[in-house]
Amino acid sequence: MQHNDFIHQLSWADIPAVSQNMARRCLLDLLGVAASGTQTQLSQIIRQHALEQFGSSNGGARLLFDGRRCSAAGAALANGMTIDSIDAHDGYKPVKGHAGCGVLAALLGFLEHGQNSSEAELLTALVIGYEIACRAGDALHRSVSDYHTSGAWVALAAAAVGARIMQLSQSQTSHALGIAEYHGPRSQMMRCIDHPTMLKDGSGWGSMAGVSAALLAKNGFTGAPAITLSAPEQQDIWHDLGSEWLIDKQYFKPYPVCRWAQSAVIAVLNLQRQNDFEASDIEAVTIGSFHESVRLATAQPATTEEAQYSLPFPVAAALVHKQITVDEIDGAGLLDKQVQQLSQSIKLREVDEYNAVFPARRISDVSITLKDGRTLESGPTEADGDPEIPLSEHAIDDKFKLFATPVLGRTQTDTLRSYVRNMGQSADLQQFNSLIYSNNFANNLSHGKPS
Numbered sequence: 001m002q003h004n005d006f007i008h009q010l011s012w013a014d015i016p017a018v019s020q021n022m023a024r025r026c027l028l029d030l031l032g033v034a035a036s037g038t039q040t041q042l043s044q045i046i047r048q049h050a051l052e053q054f055g056s057s058n059g060g061a062r063l064l065f066d067g068r069r070c071s072a073a074g075a076a077l078a079n080g081m082t083i084d085s086i087d088a089h090d091g092y093k094p095v096k097g098h099a100g101c102g103v104l105a106a107l108l109g110f111l112e113h114g115q116n117s118s119e120a121e122l123l124t125a126l127v128i129g130y131e132i133a134c135r136a137g138d139a140l141h142r143s144v145s146d147y148h149t150s151g152a153w154v155a156l157a158a159a160a161v162g163a164r165i166m167q168l169s170q171s172q173t174s175h176a177l178g179i180a181e182y183h184g185p186r187s188q189m190m191r192c193i194d195h196p197t198m199l200k201d202g203s204g205w206g207s208m209a210g211v212s213a214a215l216l217a218k219n220g221f222t223g224a225p226a227i228t229l230s231a232p233e234q235q236d237i238w239h240d241l242g243s244e245w246l247i248d249k250q251y252f253k254p255y256p257v258c259r260w261a262q263s264a265v266i267a268v269l270n271l272q273r274q275n276d277f278e279a280s281d282i283e284a285v286t287i288g289s290f291h292e293s294v295r296l297a298t299a300q301p302a303t304t305e306e307a308q309y310s311l312p313f314p315v316a317a318a319l320v321h322k323q324i325t326v327d328e329i330d331g332a333g334l335l336d337k338q339v340q341q342l343s344q345s346i347k348l349r350e351v352d353e354y355n356a357v358f359p360a361r362r363i364s365d366v367s368i369t370l371k372d373g374r375t376l377e378s379g380p381t382e383a384d385g386d387p388e389i390p391l392s393e394h395a396i397d398d399k400f401k402l403f404a405t406p407v408l409g410r411t412q413t414d415t416l417r418s419y420v421r422n423m424g425q426s427a428d429l430q431q432f433n434s435l436i437y438s439n440n441f442a443n444n445l446s447h448g449k450p451s
Contacts, residue, residue, distance in 0.1 A: 001242035003229050004173050007128055007160050010242065012120035012424065015127055019245040020424065023123045025396055026090055026100050026130070028420045029252055031436060032400035033089045034064045034082055035407040036256070036326055040304060042198045043082040050074035061109035062437045065407065072109035076158065076211040080105035080204030086326060087200070087308040088256035088403065092249060093386070095137030096147065096189075096292075096359050100250070102154035102207035103129030103161060108436075109211060110165040111429065119423045119432070125161045130247040133157035135237050136181075139228035142237075148186045151206025155184030156226060158210020159217075166218055178223030179213035193258075193295050196309035252385040252396060255324040256403075257307070257314040259383065260293040264311060264364040265318045267378035271368055272322060275376055279320040279342055283371045286347045287311060289364040290354040299344045304330040315366075316343035325402060354380075362386075397421075412438070 001009075012020070037043050047063050054074020061075035062068065064082060069075075083089055083101045091098045107125050111117045137153040159180035163173040185205040192199050213223065228234065255262055264287045289311065296311035307313050307329040316339045317328040327333050354363040366378040385391045391399075397417060404413040416435045423432070 003132070003160075003177070003238065003241065004170050006131070006241050007164050007173060008167075010124060010128055012124045014242070015124065016245060019127060019247055020123065022245075022247050022250070023127050024420055024423055025252075025393075026247065026250060027104070027123070027126060027423070028400050028417065029396060030083055030089055030100050030104050031064075031416065031420065032403040033086050033256075034079065036088070036403040037082040037085040038065050038407060039326075040082075040085040040330070042085040042200075042305070043078075045198070046081045046204065047078045050078035059113065061112045064108070064436055067437045072112070072215070073208045073211045075109045076102075076105045077204045077208035079108065080207040081200070082204075084200045084203045085198075086256050086403070087258055088253050090250040090252050091259055092134045092137070092246065093251060093359050093362070095134060095141055095150075095153070097137055097150035097153075098201060098203060099130045099133035099137070099150070099154060099157065100126075101201070102151060102203035102210070103133055103157050105204060105207040106158035106211050107161045107165075110162050110214075114165040115167070116165075117429050119426045119429065121165075122429060122432075123424060125164050127245075127247055128164060129157040129161045130250070131241060131245070132160045134246040135241065136228045138237050139231070139234045142234065143228070143231070144186075146186070147189045149189045149192070149202030149206070151185040151187065151202025151204070151209070153184065153228065154203055154206040155180040155210040155213065156228065158207045159213040160210075162211055162214025163217070166214060168214065168218055172217045174225070175221065175223045176214040176217035177226040177229060179216055179221065180210045180223075181226040181228060182223055183209045183213065185209060190292075190295065193292070193309055196298060196301075196303070196305040198305055200305065249387045251383075251387060252391050252399075254384055254391065254395070254399065255314065256326050256329060257324060258296060258309050260290070260362060261296055261311045261314050262383035262385075263362050263381050264289060264293070264315050264366055265324055266383050267364055267366040267381035268315055268319050268368070269322065270381070271366065271376050271378055272319065277370055279316075279338060281370050281372070282319065282342065282368060284347070284369040285315070285319075285342070285345065286349060286367045287315060287364060288349045288351045288354070288366075290358040290362065291350050292358065293362070293364060294348045294350045297348065299346070300340055301334055304334070307334060310343075311348060312343045312346040313339065315346060316340075
């Protein structure tokens with residue numbers, strides 16, 4: 001199916017039941033991460049920035065779990081970066097990045113004023129966004145040597161969902177995609193790996209660029225053709241659009257840290273469960289992993305961004321606390337002396353065999369020497385949550401509750417979980433909107449950590 005036809009003609013009934021359920025699963029997971037993300041300093045700064053710098057004359061769009069309004073582009077920026085502020089949202093292995101974060105942020109803003117704001121339309125547009133984003137990311141990675149953040153290719157998906165909801169013409173849609181590709185943030189991901197900051201994965205910026213592109217195209221602004229969609233040498237990426245559903249191939253993270261660190265976290269947790277030892281029993285830890293994982297080298301993070309883009313720190317936190325939640329990689333968790341000490345002692349080594357199969361597989365192994373003389377070996381380990389090792393529906397629900405309940409409370413969390421799990425029938429989004437925008441700013445801030 002041609003890109004523009006797919007964007008405008010796809011219906012909810014055209015999507016297989018498995019993919020429909022995956023859309024609900026992705027939406028639930030993203031909302032749980034978003035609720036948790038509102039508590040970060042990053043989110044508080046970017047939301048205030050959006051309110052101050054992105055005003056709106058037409059009612060605008062609301063900020064997630066906040067309720068205040070700014071423009072659709074500003075909301076896409078702030079909501080995308082809020083989700084991205086906690087590195088626990090879904091991703092797609094071949095593009096080493098995340099489609100859902102920026103797509104949902106764009107989609108919600110457009111739906112506030114869409115003519116067909118039904119549950120089925122929300123979920124259909126979400127699927128469209130994933131399908132466009134994942135293929136655009138594949139095309140960009142194939143054609144450009146630098147490894148760019150997700151925002152570089154999510155911008156096209158954000159423009160696509162805008163074109164869908166605003167019912168742009170075929171010509172306007174092509175221009176929207178071209179504008180989005182041209183202005184998408186081609187930021188170099190490994191710079192933020194080596195120097196972790198609030199820049200993160202560029203998703204919010206890409207979402208903002210895509211929203212702006214669709215709005216500009218609606219008003220007659222023109223853009224060059226989107227090469228990632230139209231180049232003849234890339235058409236094999238797009239030939240199965242509408243028949244092969246890449247949303248089904250997303251991974252889900254059990255823990256709020258970079259995916260590249262999660263196989264090592266799971267390896268040490270497995271060793272602890274199997275051998276019943278404490279962190280205080282450890283003499284030495286060595287982690288073998290692929291090059292990109294070993295680049296996550298910050299051993300004593302001062303910020304949650306540094307902790308989320310670290311390999312040794314979350315592994316140490318997992319060994320000390322036997323879990324990794326947001327509490328272990330933010331606030332007081334960063335100051336835990338036992339975790340800091342163990343983190344700084346962990347040795348990292350790059351493994352050629354693991355490099356050879358990245359990004360299709362993300363493998364790590366861990367060797368732990370105990371003070372009693374035993375050496376424990378994990379062997380090659382991959383993270384739970386990949387399409388090949390999927391998290392159960394129960395695990396997704398538990399994760400959502402873990403992330404959302406501290407911010408939303410148990411009643412709202414349970415109601416939102418049940419609602420999303422059954423979405424697809426209602427002709428309006430009134431109840432959904434009341435659940436995701438109901439927390440006013442004062443209540444939201446009262447849960448937050450001091451800036």
